Every structure is written in structure tokens, then in C-alpha cells.
Amino acid sequence: MQETTPHQKFLGLTLTDLAGPGAGAIIDHMIKAQQFLTDHTDGDLLKLIGTQIHGIDASNLIDKAVIQQSYGGGHAKPTDDLLAGRGVFYVSEKGKLYLDCTAGHYQVTWGYNHPVLIDVVRQGLDNGVVSDNHSNIPQWPVKRLARSLVEAANPDMPELRSGDFSRIMAANDRLNTVLIGLATGSVACESALKIMLMQHERLKKASPAVVVVLKGNYHGTGIAMQYLRDMWPAMIKGFEVVSVEPNDVDQLEAVFAMYGERIAGFWAEPIMMNREALAIEPAYLQIARERTAQVGALMIIDEIQTGFWMPEVFMYRRFGITPDIVIVGKGMTAGFHPLSAIIYRRPLDMLAQYDAISTNGNAALAALVALANMALTAQNAERINHIQVCLFDKLKTLAEEFPDRIAAIHGCPAMAGLKFHSREDALSFHRRSVDSGLWLRAHAYHEGHSTVLMKFALCVDTPIVDEYINRLRNLLTHT
Ligand SMILES: Cc1ncc(COP(=O)(O)O)c(C=O)c1O
Known part of the structure; x- marks a missing residue:
């Protein structure tokens, strides 16, 4: 054990201390969200995507006023950023459950806080x-x-x-x-x-x-x-x-x-x-x-x-x-x-x-x-290949079901794009997906671009793929 000298201060720091004055409650909300994610199986969470979790609202605790404008900063207004995550799921600050179909920003390879990786850390x-x-x-x-x-x-x-x-x-x-x-x-x-x-x-x-x-x-x-x-x-x-x-x-x-x-x-x-x-x-x-x-x-x-x-x-x-x-x-x-x-x-x-x-x-x-x-x-090589191909095949089938809306499936089994015929359709489909709890990305801001992008973390499994495809199908059918 490292000894402290009399002039050093090593008071225990809590997360609440670190959240800063007036914002400590964000830790309570984060813990509640984390608890919710760990108390529910993936199967349970799948049914709850897009719903509000009771008692969670951390949207007024730490705003983005000092963060750059291009990332939604510059304003002291309520936020709805990520509060807690597990696997392919995350809870937003307003307490909504999302399915993250993009693995963070395409980099959280095994989803949020994979237990094996946490253990290794x-x-x-x-x-x-x-x-x-x-x-x-x-x-x-x-x-x-x-x-x-x-x-x-x-x-x-x-x-x-x-x-x-x-x-x-x-x-x-x-x-x-x-x-x-x-x-x-x-x-x-x-x-x-x-x-x-x-x-x-x-x-x-x-x-x-x-x-x-x-x-x-x-x-x-x-x-x-x-x-x-x-x-x-x-x-x-x-x-x-x-x-x-x-x-x-x-x-x-x-x-x-x-x-x-x-x-x-x-x-x-x-x-x-x-x-x-x-x-x-x-x-x-x-x-x-x-x-x-x-x-x-x-x-x-x-x-x-x-x-x-x-x-x-x-x-x-x-x-x-x-x-x-x-x-x-x-x-x-x-x-x-x-x-x-x-x-x-x-x-x-x-x-x-x-x-x-x-x-x-x-x-x-x-x-x-x-x-x-x-x-x-x-x-997990075999399982990864299997599930990625399965998802890609299902996306292709979906495209065949909606030929008037979807022009093509881009990418490869590991990362894919749903190319819409029209840019407006891609943008509105993307908006509706996010509203419904599917966190996807859209590439429809450049001339000729009209694609919704996805790249699932490698922890994704068959029930998640099936639920995801069903939800996409529902969105395409009803809007
Ligand atoms: C293909 C490719 N190259 C380079 C980069 C830049 O990497 P970074 O954001 O870590 O600087 C990215 C980031 O998204 C990328 O997708």
C-alpha cells in the first residue's frame, strides 16, 4: 500500500463528488439505469425498446452549453445523451431505452461494458x-x-x-x-x-x-x-x-x-x-x-x-x-x-x-x-460469421419486400446500409427509427445519398437480429 505523507490529501472521491455541484443526482439516475439494464435479460429489454423507464430523468443535470455547437452544444438546454449502457442497449438521460445498432460510433466492438473486457481491465x-x-x-x-x-x-x-x-x-x-x-x-x-x-x-x-x-x-x-x-x-x-x-x-x-x-x-x-x-x-x-x-x-x-x-x-x-x-x-x-x-x-x-x-x-x-x-x-468466430450473414440475408429479404422504398442493401454482413430510393424517405425513416428506440445513423446529407447505416456490436445474437428486423419491417409497413 502506498503511504500518504502528511501534506498529501487522498480523501476518497465518489462519483457524486466528481459529477460536481448540483449535478450529483446524475449518478443516482445512472445507477438506476444501470440496474435496470442488468436486472433485465436481453429478451426482456428487446420488448421494451423505445419505452420510458420509470423514475429516470437526468436531462437537466449537466448540459452541453460549453461543448461545441456541432455536437449539440452551445445551449444550456435539457439533454438526452447516453446515461448508461449494456451490450447493444443503452438508456438515455430522459430514461428511454434504445437498441444501439451502430456499436457506439462504430467502435464499441463488443457493445457497452462487456463483462469479459471489464474483467480483463x-x-x-x-x-x-x-x-x-x-x-x-x-x-x-x-x-x-x-x-x-x-x-x-x-x-x-x-x-x-x-x-x-x-x-x-x-x-x-x-x-x-x-x-x-x-x-x-x-x-x-x-x-x-x-x-x-x-x-x-x-x-x-x-x-x-x-x-x-x-x-x-x-x-x-x-x-x-x-x-x-x-x-x-x-x-x-x-x-x-x-x-x-x-x-x-x-x-x-x-x-x-x-x-x-x-x-x-x-x-x-x-x-x-x-x-x-x-x-x-x-x-x-x-x-x-x-x-x-x-x-x-x-x-x-x-x-x-x-x-x-x-x-x-x-x-x-x-x-x-x-x-x-x-x-x-x-x-x-x-x-x-x-x-x-x-x-x-x-x-x-x-x-x-x-x-x-x-x-x-x-x-x-x-x-x-x-x-x-x-x-x-x-x-466466437463461427457464431460471429453466422449471425452477421443471417442479419445481412434478412436485410436483403426486407429489401425485396419493399422494392418501392429500398433500392439496395449496401456493405457486407458486418456493416450494412439500407439504401432508399429517396433522400427524404431515408431521412424520415431514420427519424422514425430513432423515435421508436432504434439508434441508427443516416447518410442522406450529401447529394445522392439516401442510406441508413448500421454496424452491430459482435455480442449481437439471433433474438436481437429477429426483433430488429421485425421493427424495421413494422416501420416500413406503417409509415
Ligand atoms: C475509415 C476511417 N478512417 C479514418 C478514421 C479516423 O479515425 P479517428 O476518428 O480515430 O481519428 C475513421 C473514423 O471514423 C474511419 O472510419
């Missing part, structure tokens, strides 16, 4: 795992996670699983190197971009470098990453961005023919969650792989959305390609703490220590949760 803290520390002295979970990522990227090398990395470290064509000191996906994406541009210079390729991206991409919020999606046009000089229509092979071929060796790299997300969950076709990515190799450009696959949402860990493994750089984040730590990484070939290991770092990105506790996340996924 407790075990870690009780036994000496630290929350964070200097990146020069990574604690074992960080190093183990780096190994696990290399293992997942090289499933054909069984010796990795018994700890023998000698053969892979000698191979220049393998994804054998991990840059892991990164907190957010945006920083990870920018690190990949830097490597791409440095490699271009190193190879003395024709300039200015060209970066080929997919129209509607989302690679984070750094200024350079937003430049990849047409933002800040006058602010970035030195490389050009050429956007191609996803899955249009002819256009891709034309761009590679036109820019050839000027191309520094090609970027893609397997499922474009910022573009209505559009799925990139394996054949398209295979061609991109061939063309990048021909002109000495790098292929970068951004798996920040898709990674950790399927038993293979990385979706690119389903496409018969090996990218030069894979980017992961979001779901890796199941939402416990942001931690991101890039995995690449050793010859691309050219960034210096402070070129790409987040000082809170060496998080051992978060890495421990990531290891547990991967273990849970491996243990």
Missing part, C-alpha cells in the same frame, strides 16, 4: 498493467498486441503463433512491422500518408506525387487527410490528389495509365461507411494491387471501420491481396481507449520517433483490452 489494473506511459518503454500488452497484429496479417505462418518471428522479420514482402504509438485513426492515416510520400521521394519518382483515392473517402480529420476528400483545396501543396469512382475499373486503369510513376499510392477502405456503406469489390482491389506494384506505388488499405469486425481481423484478407500498409483503429480496443496502428513492410519503416506519435498512444491497458477483444473474436 480489472485484472490488468490489479496486477500492474499501467494505463499509459512513455512510448520508449512499452509495457508487455503493447508489444504483445503488435505481435498479434502481425500474426493476424500473416495467418499462413504458423510459427508466429508459437512466438517465432525470425523468418518473418527477414522477409521484406511481409506485413511485419507495427507503428503502434498512435491514439487516433486520423494520426494513423497521416502516418501512412507520410510514409507514402517519403517512399516516393526515396525512389526519386517523378513529381509532384499523385495520391489516388476513392471518391467519398474518409481517412480522418487531419488537414492532409481531409485534403484527400477535397477539403482545404488551397492549403496543401506538393502532392496532387486524384479521386476515382469506386469500383470503376476503366477509370482506375485510365488514371494509372495517365499518371504512371507519378503515383505514390492508392488508398481504399473496404467498406466506405462515409459513402453509404459502399463495398469495394475484390476484383477492383486486385487490379489496384497489380497496378500499384507495376508503377512502384504503395497500396494502403484503411481498415479503421472494417478491422476487428470479423474473425479474420482484417477484411483485406478476404480479397486475396496484401497491401503495403494497413491502418487500424476504432474497434481494436473495443472502445475502451483510442489506440490505432499501422502495419507495414519493414523496408517502409522510415519515420523517426517523433514523426508519428500520440503521447497517449502507448496505452498498455487499452492494448490489453485489444488482446482480449481479439481473443473473444477468435473464440
